Amino acid sequence: MTIRDVAQAAEVHVSTVSRAFSAPHLVKRETRERVLAVAAELGYQPNETARALTTGRTRNLGLIVSDIANPFFPPLIKAAQAHARVRGYQVFVADTDEDAAVEEELIQTLARQVDGVILVSPRLANDDIGRLGGELPFVLVNRSVPGLSAVLMDVANGAALAVDHLAGLGHEHLVLVGGPRGSWTSAQMRRAAGKAAADQGVRLDVLGPNPPTEHGGIAATPAVLETRATGVIAYNDLVAIGLIEGLDDRNVHVPRDISVIGVDDTVAGRLNRPRLTTVAMPTAAAGRTAVDLLIQALETPGEPATAQTMLATSLVIRDSTAAPEQPAG
Amino acid sequence: MTIRDVAQAAEVHVSTVSRAFSAPHLVKRETRERVLAVAAELGYQPNETARALTTGRTRNLGLIVSDIANPFFPPLIKAAQAHARVRGYQVFVADTDEDAAVEEELIQTLARQVDGVILVSPRLANDDIGRLGGELPFVLVNRSVPGLSAVLMDVANGAALAVDHLAGLGHEHLVLVGGPRGSWTSAQMRRAAGKAAADQGVRLDVLGPNPPTEHGGIAATPAVLETRATGVIAYNDLVAIGLIEGLDDRNVHVPRDISVIGVDDTVAGRLNRPRLTTVAMPTAAAGRTAVDLLIQALETPGEPATAQTMLATSLVIRDSTAAPEQPAG
């Protein structure tokens, strides 16, 4: 079923059929209706590949994440896919396994099949991103690079809320368990938590870098205990959960002995016992916004307009935080 | 950078450049090396779209899952992507939101951009799958349709192991909390658990259908309690976790009062407290096998060979199962 079959059956030229689909206003109403009817009857579907070859546009978007298995990403992916679909685009998801080299390779590979790429929580350095951003339209999520569009989540405020919550509970010595090297989110948290701690007059130690996984949390346990802090802010829910597990193995009880706060508000944190106090991230909104920004960039000819959007976060208080135990005596 | 630029720079005809890339053995070694060197120098990358248009093959595979956020899928997706990539294919993932209609629509949409589709745990009826399977190569995972290739996980044996484990612990009355309508896995579990229970001489009640989510488990709690069974086999880990939560809310303790077994061996089950006893599914292997089957079908001309592969499962015993409490007496 090609455009030619339809043209023949509808007794018009192929270009008229083409227009009926891609520039309907250029064809007389009755002609268009006849063409569309014939096409439907024949079960004709435009060949996207041929279309892409002539137009140079695939109507596909790439979405690169560091780890699909990290529960932070699925809601973002789902939202992006659903949103893009109604706007006539397909989203292709790829996983870098937390590896900056794989990330670059995937961008190069995807570049040939998509019109633009959404890079979520990249591990690549700013310079590399900037260089690649010159080759095709990019939208970043959780990363700010001059000249590129980005959707940011206000994790700085989230970290400040976490510090305030802990300080309000009476904790005087906190520790921040940072995330992976190259993480913008981790850097933001560190800066904001530092300032909030100073404002509150509490001490804040900083640990890291750590892998953003449960195992990273388990591995960080001894270092956390060494600080003798009574309140912990972890890079994300997974790290927080691993930490709670590591503490539990050493008979340190959360929240009785130590309070722990995660970031992301994933299912994992809800399932965990104790239920995790965490900074909720607007992941679905971020996915939709990134798609909007990218499509807008693609469909607006002129300048590659760069836009930064900051999305609000909030603190979800559950069972992993409590007032510090009164020192015996 | 097109094939023509390379041809000109290397002083050969475009077809020679084309061959140097897609049929290297057809071009003399030194010519090929010169062409490749020139291409590398110029930064030439073959245009996949143009290639797809002439060959009729995209080297893209579609992977359709019902819910990316269900932790059962990510390991399968990751394995499939990684495996396909080394074999020269890209995998595009789409999410149906547990909706059979969306599933069909996605298959139709993807059909135009991929060479074949892997359908994981489909919700569509066998007839519909069979019909769509006529239009492009399919590989099913967790579903058996005559005439189509499939990767199956031996959940029947898994369910039997679960029944045996519970019966061995001394439970005499079990209940199976089934999954969604249209789930092959659920049907297999029901059949196998029924047989195993009969063999063991224990009673087995069956509940369902239920959504395959934590909420489905919570909602099933009253019905489970009504059966007065002391051992539960849930459709998957999420349902098991929801059920444990629902029981906890009613002050029914797991495993003291009721034992619960999940299926899938997801992170969620490991994180849950009590840690979940569960049937481990070979998800990564299933992803790789499905990719292999599909690529084999694509690259073997002749008949659409249909192959069924059955992958083994095992029981992981953790903390959500125990001997039933002795009736006070």
Next chain:
DNA sequence: ATGAAAGCGCTAACAA
């Protein structure tokens, strides 16, 4: 408002 014709970048017979 429609038709004619060129061409997107590449592959694949067929020739030489």
Next chain:
DNA sequence: TTGTTAGCGCTTTCAT
């Protein structure tokens, strides 16, 4: 072993 040629299915000037 390499060159020639004819498209793949569609869009898009340019005419009419």
